[in-house]
Amino acid sequence: MREPLTYDDLEATEGHRSPDAHRTLAESLLEWASVVHPDDEPSTAELLAEAGWHLDLAGDTDAAIAVFRRAAEAEGRPAVPDTRCSIAAVLLASGRPDEARAVADELRRTRPGVTDCTAMAEVFETADDLVQAARWTAIGLARVELATDDELDTGEVEQLLHTRSRIRTAQGLPPD
Structure with missing residues (x-):
């Protein structure tokens, strides 16, 4: 099991990067969102929302929208x-x-x-x-x-x- 995530971890993913770097960050965020740790600070919805922004910044509009929709439907605390x-x-x-x-x-x-x-x-x-x-x-x-x-x-x-x-x-x- 991975270590628990903090809001600092989530904040560290922010900022402009190359499209490939945004895509890589989105993949990491999606992976984190798929394995809920009971001590995570960010909710699954918040992780998915951040992944959606990275996909959008990578130029993958449809994937971004799909991930944002997943965030809207995620259980737990909403984004x-x-x-x-x-x-x-x-x-x-x-x-x-x-x-x-x-x-x-x-x-x-x-x-x-x-x-x-x-x-x-x-x-x-x-x-x-x-x-x-x-x-x-x-x-x-x-x-x-x-x-x-x-x-x-x-x-x-x-x-x-x-x-x-x-x-x-x-x-x-x-x-x-």
Whole structure:
């Protein structure tokens, strides 16, 4: 059995490398995700999500999407933000906006949290779809309004508000 993984191990895989190096890292992460150690800090979903990013950076869009979907379905603690944000980002970057919107709508129907709404807003902002980006910040604000005080993380709310402000500025709209 392998040694337990820490978040430092996961962080050490981040950064830009050659496509082959990204592919090799993805293979390592997939192998780690296939053998759960009871003392691992990162969850299976988090390992799979990181592998998905490496596959995307290696230029293997379809494999990245498949691994992100595996992460979304993995048992245990989910990756944050929801990996459907990553799927939408990869689809948008590969010129598949209709599929990306379908994935975003799927996430919307699950009553996503504030962090997920912020992430999806940033995905659409990066793709220069400011209408969808603003929509996702509005969905996030609705989640904030429906939450009780003990359910709110002020850092998450601040990030949402910062993202919303940036998007409104890009749209030429005044601050809220």
